[in-house]
Amino acid sequence: xxxxxxxxxxxxxxxxxxxxGISGRNEPTSAVAKSAYVPPHLRNRLPASEPPxxxxxxxxxxxxxxxxxxxxxxxxxxxxxxxxxxxxxxxGGGRGSGGWGGRGGWAGxxxxxxxxxxxxxxxxxxxxxxxxxNTGINFDAYEDIPVETSxxxxxxxxxxxxxxxxxxxxxxxxxxxxxxxxxPVQRYAIPISLxxxxxxxxxxxxxxxxxxxxxxxxxxxxxxxxxxxxxxVRTVFPLALILSPTRELSVQINEEAKKFSYQxxxxxxxxxxxxxxxxxxxxxxxxxxxxxxxPGRLVDLLERAKVSLQMIRxxxxxxxxxxxxxxxxxxxxxxxxQMDMPPPGERQTMLFSATFPKEIQRMAxxxxxxxxxxxxxxxxxxxxxIVQRVEYVNDSDKRSHxxxxxxxxxxxxxxxxxxxxxxxxxxxxxADSLEHWLCMNGFPATTIHGDRTQQERExxxxxxxxxxxxxxxxxxxxxxGLDIPHVAHVINFxxxxxxxxxxxxxxxxxxxxxxxxxxxxxxxxxxxxxxxxAELMKEANQEVPDWLTRxxxxxxxxxxxxxxxxxxxxxxxRRDSSFNxxxxxxxxxxxxxxxxxxxxxxxxxx
DNA sequence: AAAAAAC
Numbered sequence: 001x002x003x004x005x006x007x008x009x010x011x012x013x014x015x016x017x018x019x020x021g022i023s024g025r026n027e028p029t030s031a032v033a034k035s036a037y038v039p040p041h042l043r044n045r046l047p048a049s050e051p052p053x054x055x056x057x058x059x060x061x062x063x064x065x066x067x068x069x070x071x072x073x074x075x076x077x078x079x080x081x082x083x084x085x086x087x088x089x090x091x092g093g094g095r096g097s098g099g100w101g102g103r104g105g106w107a108g109x110x111x112x113x114x115x116x117x118x119x120x121x122x123x124x125x126x127x128x129x130x131x132x133x134n135t136g137i138n139f140d141a142y143e144d145i146p147v148e149t150s151x152x153x154x155x156x157x158x159x160x161x162x163x164x165x166x167x168x169x170x171x172x173x174x175x176x177x178x179x180x181x182x183x184p185v186q187r188y189a190i191p192i193s194l195x196x197x198x199x200x201x202x203x204x205x206x207x208x209x210x211x212x213x214x215x216x217x218x219x220x221x222x223x224x225x226x227x228x229x230x231x232x233v234r235t236v237f238p239l240a241l242i243l244s245p246t247r248e249l250s251v252q253i254n255e256e257a258k259k260f261s262y263q264x265x266x267x268x269x270x271x272x273x274x275x276x277x278x279x280x281x282x283x284x285x286x287x288x289x290x291x292x293x294x295p296g297r298l299v300d301l302l303e304r305a306k307v308s309l310q311m312i313r314x315x316x317x318x319x320x321x322x323x324x325x326x327x328x329x330x331x332x333x334x335x336x337x338q339m340d341m342p343p344p345g346e347r348q349t350m351l352f353s354a355t356f357p358k359e360i361q362r363m364a365x366x367x368x369x370x371x372x373x374x375x376x377x378x379x380x381x382x383x384x385x386i387v388q389r390v391e392y393v394n395d396s397d398k399r400s401h402x403x404x405x406x407x408x409x410x411x412x413x414x415x416x417x418x419x420x421x422x423x424x425x426x427x428x429x430x431a432d433s434l435e436h437w438l439c440m441n442g443f444p445a446t447t448i449h450g451d452r453t454q455q456e457r458e459x460x461x462x463x464x465x466x467x468x469x470x471x472x473x474x475x476x477x478x479x480x481g482l483d484i485p486h487v488a489h490v491i492n493f494x495x496x497x498x499x500x501x502x503x504x505x506x507x508x509x510x511x512x513x514x515x516x517x518x519x520x521x522x523x524x525x526x527x528x529x530x531x532x533x534a535e536l537m538k539e540a541n542q543e544v545p546d547w548l549t550r551x552x553x554x555x556x557x558x559x560x561x562x563x564x565x566x567x568x569x570x571x572x573x574r575r576d577s578s579f580n581x582x583x584x585x586x587x588x589x590x591x592x593x594x595x596x597x598x599x600x601x602x603x604x605x606x
Numbered sequence: 607a608a609a610a611a612a613c
Contacts (some may be wrong), residue, residue, distance in 0.1 A: 246610065273612050294613045303612095326610050427608065450610055476609050497607080 005038045031429060059408040097306035116176050145184045151372035155191040158182065164190055166219050169264040174215075177259055183208030185376045189350070190215055195366075198371035199350045200364045204507060207376060213242070213316040213350045214290075218261050220314060220348075221289050227311075236284045236307055238269075238291040241341075245322040247272040247294055247454060248461060248482055253318065254292045257293070266290060271307075273297045274454030294325065295331035302339050309341035309467065315367070319351040321360055324482050334594055344369035344551060354480075355500065359368050386510040388542040390533065393521040398493055399437060405519060406443060406471070409489060419488040420464060423473045424505050426494035432494065435473045445471035448478050480504045492520035499532035527551060 046319065062472050098145045132462050147157075158164050161174055161182055182190065185203040192199050193216030199382045201207050226239055244250045254270035261268055262337070269288040273296050280297075284306060285359065291298075301307040315336065317323070324331060341347065393401045402423070409419055425431050428449040438445035446460040446469040457477075464472040465484055472478070473493075479501055496502050502520075509516025520533070530547045533553035537544050 251608090294611065296610095298612095300612045328611075331611085420609080479608095479609095 032080045043292050049182045059498055062499065074344050093585045095561045096163065099200045108591065114261065114264055115255065146377040147188060148375040149188060149372060152370065154372050155195045155197070156220050157187040158191055159187065164194065166215055167222060170219055170260065173260050177227055179211070185209055186212045188374050188376070189213065192221065193348065193350065194220050194376065196348060198344070198348060198368040199374060200368060200371050201350065201352050201374040201376070202354065202356055202435045204350060204354055204377040207353055209318070210253055211260065213352070214257050214260045216315070217290060217314045218264060218266050221266050222264055222398065224313070226313070234306055236288050238307065239311055240290040242290065242292045242318060243295060243298070243307065243323070243335070244292070244318040245294070245328065246477055247274055248478070249319065250292050250294050251458065252483060257290055257292060261290070268292065271297045271301060295328045295335060297329050297403060298335055302335065309335070311338050312341045313351050315341070315347055316350045316352070318352050320351050320363065321357065324359050354504070384435035388504055388506065388537050388540065390520045390522050390537070390548055391546060392523060392547060395525070398521050401521065402491065402493060403441065405491060419470060420467065420484065420486050421471045421489045421491060421507050422478070422487050423471060423491045423493050425473060425475060426481065428475055431473045433477055438471060438473070443471055444474055447473040450477055450557060451474040477503060478508070484508060488516060490516065490518045492518070495520055495522060495526045495529055499529060499536060502529070502533065503536070522548065
């Protein structure tokens with residue numbers, strides 16, 4: 001059971017006598033009696049209507065609803081040690097911190113919120129929807145995914161979660177997440193990480209990437225014996241850092257990581273811009289093992305000395321290519337190389353990227369030590385699971401055409417409320433005006449872009465996910481990484497100029513092995529994309545309209561076409577050169593190029 | 607060119 005295993009771990013952690021005193025004797029039932037403890041700084045914040053936690057509790061409480069869903073381990077919380085870098089194991093108090101303001105009335109609860117509770121509420125609100133589709137991941141779609149590894153002594157992949165010793169608590173959460181079998185990236189990446197190796201992985205979100213880096217981190221923190229920080233300092237010392245490019249992605253990773261770490265005592269905190277910093281600081285001061293952050297806010301926290309990286313043992317960079325695209329390299333280098341983070345070799349680093357251009361290769365050389373390269377073919381995106389259509393539509397006709405599409409979708413009987421449609425536009429202004437127009441015409445739409453406040457952005461996303469506004473107009477802020485279940489249709493109202501962006505956008509549908517539809521409005525403004533789009537569609541066995549093929553053939557448009565071939569997110573450049581000696585990635589700078597990828601042309605596809 | 611990201 002949870003308690004015995006977790007307690008065993010806890011008791012094995014050095015200097016845990018204080019914890020053992022609190023929790024070592026804990027039986028699941030005893031948690032009930034003690035869970036009323038509220039630390040002083042949070043007293044008077046509990047909603048008056050909150051039912052006693054005693055009404056639930058126990059390891060099976062993940063099905064309970066918020067308000068009655070009960071954390072079981074309030075008593076195990078080592079209350080009052082908020083000046084510790086972390087709280088030790090025994091169930092840290094936690095709050096859903098996906099957004100300030102919290103969810104419902106329980107933001108002030110100082111026990112570990114049941115991160116699975118919301119899933120259940122959704123399920124109850126939409127039973128039919130849930131029954132039909134929400135059965136987890138379609139694993140058949142993962143058959144035949146090509147995988148490539150290279151590097152010295154690659155640990156063998158696993159076929160089941162049971163083969164990996166992740167511990168009872170984590171295993172229970174895996175079951176709660178309804179994960180049956182590891183996805184390809186998990187099958188390879190988890191053993192690699194558990195073996196303590198650095199990892200450079202080319203894989204997509206939606207492939208189970210978040211779990212792939214979270215499981216080893218959580219497991220490592222639970223079993224590791226990490227020194228405690230001295231008290232009295234207002235600085236916190238996370239053991240793991242997960243960086244991601246956008247705020248929403250950080251929120252999403254935080255939510256997933258909270259599920260994975262539920263009742264493990266490992267505390268996850270998220271920090272990102274646009275939200276009041278004070279609440280994030282309070283969360284941090286209550287202890288943090290895993291910090292999920294966007295670069296800007298983290299630099300801010302580091303400069304204020306609120307966070308120290310000197311205890312970092314795990315570093316994960318998600319969507320690294322995106323972060324570079326967004327100009328985060330200076331911040332990332334500052335965080336990783338110029339603050340107090342331990343150097344490569346003394347920490348474990350995982351770098352995830354959809355593509356593997358030169359800049360990422362350089363980053364891999366600088367941040368990783370004797371790493372293993374892993375490339376996992378795409379799941380879904382742009383392969384058979386997404387039907388791609390391109391239609392020639394002049395700018396002036398786009399709106400009426402969009403309306404036709406939405407009408408058609410309704411007529412086709414795709415269940416109204418949950419046939420989510422994601423519409424990508426080029427500009428923030430364009431997003432606002434299209435949203436307004438849709439609403440004026442009776443289509444419930446909302447929008448997400450960088451000119452909206454963070455609160456508005458998160459509200460929009462929630463309202464879209466829940467189906468209240470089944471149309472979301474978005475700029476590229478939503479193009480990558482966001483995992484929104486049940487997006488049935490991605491419409492490229494304005495096509496991007498870069499084929500990689502197109503691939504990422506349509507990847508918002510066909511998630512987790514489900515099918516999806518992607519429609520693009522193409523016109524003369526998109527000529528630079530003609531060739532690459534035609535080639536991409538052809539490779540994905542999509543029907544390419546003749547007019548597009550003709551445009552693609554016109555060299556005069558200077559379109560670049562697709563670079564390279566194959567389906568991987570890149571190749572281990574160490575293999576393409578003369579210095580394939582396993583751990584000599586630094587030679588790359590001397591070695592005069594990265595083989596076939598020396599040109600630095602990545603593609604989300606190659 | 608636009609988008610994203612700290613205050």
